[in-house]
Amino acid sequence: MARRETELTRQRLRSAWLFLTPMIVVLLMVAGWPLARTIALSFTDANLADLQARQFVGLLNYEFLMTDPDWWRSVWNTVFFTVVSVSIETVLGLMIALALHEHFKGRGLLRAAILIPWAIPTVVSAQMWRWMFNDVYGVINEIMLFVGLTSEPWAWLADPQLSMAAVIAVDVWKTTPFMALLILAGLQMLPQDCYENARIDGVHPVTTFFRVTLPLLKPALLVAIIFRTLDALRMFDLVYVMQGNKVDTMTMSIYARQQLVDFQDVGYGSAAATLVFMIIAVFTVIYLTAGGVGREEKA
Amino acid sequence: MRSDRNVLVLGAICGATLTLCGHGSPTAAQELAISCGAVGQELALCQEGVAAWSEQSGVPVTVVSTPNSSSERLALYQQILASGSGDIDVYQVDVIWPGILGTHFVDLGADFDEEVMSAYFPSLVQNNTVNGELKMIPWFTDVGLLYYRADLLEQYGHEPPTTWEELTAAAEEIQAAERAAGNSRMQGLVFQGNAYEGLTCNALEWVYSYGGGTIVDEAGEVTINNPEAVAALDEAAGWIGTISPQGVLAYQEEEARGVFQAGHSVFMRNWPYAWALANADDSPVKDKVGVVALPKGGADGQRTGVLGGWNLAVSKYSDMQEEAVELVAYLTSYEEQKRRAIEGAYNPTITALYEDPQVLDANPFFGELYDTFVNAVARPSSVTGTRYNQVSTEFWNAVHATLNGTVTAEQSLAQLERRLDRLARNW
Numbered sequence: 001m002a003r004r005e006t007e008l009t010r011q012r013l014r015s016a017w018l019f020l021t022p023m024i025v026v027l028l029m030v031a032g033w034p035l036a037r038t039i040a041l042s043f044t045d046a047n048l049a050d051l052q053a054r055q056f057v058g059l060l061n062y063e064f065l066m067t068d069p070d071w072w073r074s075v076w077n078t079v080f081f082t083v084v085s086v087s088i089e090t091v092l093g094l095m096i097a098l099a100l101h102e103h104f105k106g107r108g109l110l111r112a113a114i115l116i117p118w119a120i121p122t123v124v125s126a127q128m129w130r131w132m133f134n135d136v137y138g139v140i141n142e143i144m145l146f147v148g149l150t151s152e153p154w155a156w157l158a159d160p161q162l163s164m165a166a167v168i169a170v171d172v173w174k175t176t177p178f179m180a181l182l183i184l185a186g187l188q189m190l191p192q193d194c195y196e197n198a199r200i201d202g203v204h205p206v207t208t209f210f211r212v213t214l215p216l217l218k219p220a221l222l223v224a225i226i227f228r229t230l231d232a233l234r235m236f237d238l239v240y241v242m243q244g245n246k247v248d249t250m251t252m253s254i255y256a257r258q259q260l261v262d263f264q265d266v267g268y269g270s271a272a273a274t275l276v277f278m279i280i281a282v283f284t285v286i287y288l289t290a291g292g293v294g295r296e297e298k299a
Numbered sequence: 300m301r302s303d304r305n306v307l308v309l310g311a312i313c314g315a316t317l318t319l320c321g322h323g324s325p326t327a328a329q330e331l332a333i334s335c336g337a338v339g340q341e342l343a344l345c346q347e348g349v350a351a352w353s354e355q356s357g358v359p360v361t362v363v364s365t366p367n368s369s370s371e372r373l374a375l376y377q378q379i380l381a382s383g384s385g386d387i388d389v390y391q392v393d394v395i396w397p398g399i400l401g402t403h404f405v406d407l408g409a410d411f412d413e414e415v416m417s418a419y420f421p422s423l424v425q426n427n428t429v430n431g432e433l434k435m436i437p438w439f440t441d442v443g444l445l446y447y448r449a450d451l452l453e454q455y456g457h458e459p460p461t462t463w464e465e466l467t468a469a470a471e472e473i474q475a476a477e478r479a480a481g482n483s484r485m486q487g488l489v490f491q492g493n494a495y496e497g498l499t500c501n502a503l504e505w506v507y508s509y510g511g512g513t514i515v516d517e518a519g520e521v522t523i524n525n526p527e528a529v530a531a532l533d534e535a536a537g538w539i540g541t542i543s544p545q546g547v548l549a550y551q552e553e554e555a556r557g558v559f560q561a562g563h564s565v566f567m568r569n570w571p572y573a574w575a576l577a578n579a580d581d582s583p584v585k586d587k588v589g590v591v592a593l594p595k596g597g598a599d600g601q602r603t604g605v606l607g608g609w610n611l612a613v614s615k616y617s618d619m620q621e622e623a624v625e626l627v628a629y630l631t632s633y634e635e636q637k638r639r640a641i642e643g644a645y646n647p648t649i650t651a652l653y654e655d656p657q658v659l660d661a662n663p664f665f666g667e668l669y670d671t672f673v674n675a676v677a678r679p680s681s682v683t684g685t686r687y688n689q690v691s692t693e694f695w696n697a698v699h700a701t702l703n704g705t706v707t708a709e710q711s712l713a714q715l716e717r718r719l720d721r722l723a724r725n726w
Contacts, residue, residue, distance in 0.1 A: 048381045049402060049685065135546030136484065136558055158492070158548035160703055245370070246494045247696055248703075261374045263689050264381075264399075 042271035048264035061271035073247055074255040082232040085171045090225055093179025101187045118177040126241035129170045133157050160248040167239050167249055179224055186220025226287050233280050252276045331360040331622055333389040338367050338552055339572045344643045352629040358622050368551060369393055369496045388617040389626055392610045395680035397429050398687060404612040406432040410624050418649050427610055434612055436631045437648035441607030442675040443504050446567040449589040459591045463534055466594050470542040473565045487542025489555040490568040497551055498695040500605040501568060505531040507603050507676050509596030514694055515679040521723055524716035531596055532701050532708035539702050548703055560584055570607060575644035590664045592671045606675035683726045693718050
């Protein structure tokens with residue numbers, strides 16, 4: 001009896017490996033190899049002008065990185081950007097998803113329409129917003145002046161605080177639809193009988209939302225938040241197009257790129273890139289353990 | 300359907316006889332590619348010049364346009380050149396890049412001997428020579444200039460300013476008067492305040508005009524932390540929110556020109572290219588603009604402008620170096636530079652062109668400002684070599700932080716000095 005089971009298990013294991021192998025090979029080639037190379041380069045003084053002439057320098061790059069206030073500034077910028085933008089996107093996305101979950105006329109059309117910001121290439125929309133935020137000819141200041149919100153045009157792209165706010169606003173505009181769609185998918189899978197029970201018991205809709213919808217939605221919501229957090233932590237294109245290399249809004253990825261490309265310092269830039277990878281990995285682990293994702297089936 | 304099948308058939312043949320296909324596309328291999336800037340009418344002028352040569356030589360040429368920001372353009376070049384790619388044969392290269400990119404370009408010394416080069420500005424030829432090799436040919440030179448609204452200055456009884464203090468006073472007065480007269484968007488001064496290479500140029504002009512040196516001196520010593528430099532940056536920081544909009548801290552050349560050319564600013568710091576555009580037929584300020592050398596800092600200061608300008612270089616990885624050199628020779632020739640000077644106000648790099656009546660007719664200020672062009676102050680790119688980019692980044696970040704009021708000039712320059720001293724070990 002026991003023997004037959006192991007035989008079967010073995011066979012299943014073998015075919016599982018067979019199916020997984022192509023995927024693992026591809027992953028090793030496109031993700032594993034570059035990652036290993038980046039980590040290896042981070043212990044050298046490699047220079048973009050001549051990559052071959054590099055020497056092993058141990059932890060020197062990491063030492064410099066730890067003492068560079070600009071690096072810590074970019075870490076803080078990235079974390080701040082991530083926490084604020086993902087929080088706003090989650091709340092807005094949830095509200096939009098709940099609205100779209102109801103049946104009403106033109107729902108299909110509206111669902112397609114809210115995806116437009118997500119569908120426009122980031123570089124295009126970032127440049128578009130950059131022009132709209134311009135202090136002299138930008139439409140946003142024009143509207144604010146017209147409505148009477150302000151008497152002086154605001155320098156959205158130049159003021160250190162406002163520029164971060166502008167970047168977050170554009171990111172929220174762009175990724176809320178993605179969040180809404182993921183949450184909507186989760187909503188549509190919720191079992192209907194809970195709601196019927198709640199209705200029969202005469203529970204208030206708000207209580208239903210907090211006691212039924214939210215707990216049931218938690219796994220889907222967590223997946224959506226993890227996706228967005230990981231995405232936001234490696235934020236590059238939007239900030240770079242709108243703000244360039246400015247230290248006020250510089251993210252970790254922009255810092256690493258500046259070292260790698262502008263300064264040709266491949267060794268130091270790789271050290272920064274490696275730290276970005278590690279910080280993202282830490283965030284992922286925290287989320288997965290705290291959220292208990294992947295444990296639902298067993299529970 | 301049919302064309303789909305043809306492609307498939309062709310693919311099959313190609314797969315079977317690889318050599319045939321390598322041979323089958325001779326046009327692609329025989330084409331030259333040149334990268335040109337696209338600020339103002341740069342791209343159009345480049346395309347016209349290239350087309351003329353192409354017709355004459357029979358070699359097809361593709362013009363690749365590159366980002367407006369010089370920092371971006373350098374990053375792009377570094378990526379293409381570091382990979383050893385021959386996709387672009389001729390590069391338009393900034394005067395500050397010989398140290399950074401020089402190793403990727405061929406020595407042009409054999410094709411452009413000393414006799415040919417003696418017609419060009421000696422300072423530029425010297426700048427473009429790395430370890431005895433002539434890496435690039437000067438195409439047009441640039442210097443920071445002060446543009447002013449001649450009509451407004453006359454109306455309010457001002458002369459073009461000779462010191463920054465005079466400029467500030469005139470700008471304040473005219474801005475206030477114009478705003479009171481209903482022109483609510485009037486600004487006093489616009490310049491390039493975004494955190495990029497352009498801010499390094501602007502700020503170096505302020506610092507140098509006050510006698511505060513060139514960030515790093517010729518011996519490689521970091522000299523930026525001095526009272527004159529602090530005074531210069533304090534003066535500039537005082538402009539933000541008074542005679543300059545706060546948004547100027549996000550402006551590059553074209554944003555500044557946009558504001559000035561729309562008639563919304565009394566003064567503008569910009570390169571010579573803005574002259575032809577400000578006086579074009581569709582410009583709202585046509586015939587109302589004057590241009591002078593930048594003011595000096597205080598009575599003991601010096602009027603100066605930062606040396607800019609672009610050169611042409613031939614990539615080592617090019618398959619058609621001979622044709623590429625010919626194209627460079629054509630584009631940097633007397634006749635072509637003359638055409639560009641007349642049509643686009645691009646400053647020639649050949650001294651004799653500053654005496655050409657047709658050139659002077661189109662650009663009256665070329666003659667008056669000849670000394671400014673020749674004596675422009677160079678950024679410390681030769682002495683800092685491959686580290687120049689880092690020096691410049693540290694400098695523009697320090698200046699940007701001072702301008703937006705995050706730190707005082709004194710603190711920021713002291714901090715900058717420490718950072719540059721650390722870098723200085725490597726040059």
